[in-house]
Amino acid sequence: MKNTPIERHLIDETINEFQIVDFSKATIREVKAIASKAETASGVEFIKMEMGVPGLPPSAVGVKAEIEALQNGIASLYPDINGLPELKKEASNFIKAFINVDLSPEGCVPVTGSMQGTFASFLTCSQCDEKKDTILFIDPGFPVQKQQLVVMGQKFETFDVYDYRGDKLKEKLESYLKKGNISAIIYSNPNNPSWICLKEEELQIIGELATQYDVIVLEDLAYFAMDFRQDLRLTLTGFSLKWRAVLRAKIKRQLPEKKKISRRFFRVCSATS
Numbered sequence: 001m002k003n004t005p006i007e008r009h010l011i012d013e014t015i016n017e018f019q020i021v022d023f024s025k026a027t028i029r030e031v032k033a034i035a036s037k038a039e040t041a042s043g044v045e046f047i048k049m050e051m052g053v054p055g056l057p058p059s060a061v062g063v064k065a066e067i068e069a070l071q072n073g074i075a076s077l078y079p080d081i082n083g084l085p086e087l088k089k090e091a092s093n094f095i096k097a098f099i100n101v102d103l104s105p106e107g108c109v110p111v112t113g114s115m116q117g118t119f120a121s122f123l124t125c126s127q128c129d130e131k132k133d134t135i136l137f138i139d140p141g142f143p144v145q146k147q148q149l150v151v152m153g154q155k156f157e158t159f160d161v162y163d164y165r166g167d168k169l170k171e172k173l174e175s176y177l178k179k180g181n182i183s184a185i186i187y188s189n190p191n192n193p194s195w196i197c198l199k200e201e202e203l204q205i206i207g208e209l210a211t212q213y214d215v216i217v218l219e220d221l222a223y224f225a226m227d228f229r230q231d232l233r234l235t236l237t238g239f240s241l242k243w244r245a246v247l248r249a250k251i252k253r254q255l256p257e258k259k260k261i262s263r264r265f266f267r268v269c270s271a272t273s
């Protein structure tokens with residue numbers, strides 16, 4: 001038998017133990033668990049590539065605020081059911097500063113990540129109209145979001161945008177929307193793993209058709225600043241108030257004219273963006 005870095009029987013036994021019939025179809029978590037087991041049993045270190053680890057240091061402002069909040073006894077209280085007004089207001093400022101969209105603090109609902117944001121959004125969108133029981137994915141999307149719908153018992157349809165860029169998107173989208181069963185359209189922008197961004201004309205097509213067919217748009221912005229259309233890397237942290245004002249003005253000048261955003265768009269931003 002061919003020599004392998006880890007003894008073959010060890011991996012085969014572990015796969016059997018996990019009752020995986022076809023390893024090529026194993027989930028990320030199964031692959032991770034098998035690798036951990038094989039690592040412990042063999043003593044050979046595995047380089048894990050099944051999941052990205054951002055490894056970026058968190059913002060010092062956020063760390064300081066969390067420490068202060070804990071020291072001030074926040075852990076002993078239920079959070080305000082309407083959300084923390086300061087956080088909602090700053091979320092609204094953030095959206096204005098970075099994507100030049102006016103969104104009232106009331107419309108900013110903090111969640112623990114894009115994934116939780118889409119879960120809550122799917123629940124909401126699926127209950128708006130009983131005739132609309134299906135979510136449409138413009139792929140490549142985040143596979144976990146499809147699993148979320150499976151857990152909820154909701155239906156979904158999907159197509160890969162690769163063959164439907166630009167004008168071609170209109171006809172393709174409409175072929176789904178005209179059936180009348182789509183409650184929401186979801187896409188990741190930029191997406192993982194192809195990292196393409198939809199262009200302005202494509203977003204316009206989505207917005208216009210969503211208005212025409214009364215469909216909610218969910219924009220997954222987990223990779224918010226990894227966007228080739230404009231450079232959003234400039235952050236406002238670490239600057240004095242005066243400089244933040246100057247920078248905001250500078251960013252504003254670089255941004256396109258104020259976008260009118262349909263109330264049908266939910267933007268789901270990740271805290272790690």
Ligand SMILES: Cc1ncc(COP(=O)(O)O)c(C=O)c1O
Pocket residue numbers: 112113114115116141142188191192220222269270271272
């Ligand atoms: C496209 C996409 N959306 C959402 C998520 C989840 O983001 P979060 O960690 O903020 O829940 C990921 C994470 O891998 C992702 O790739």
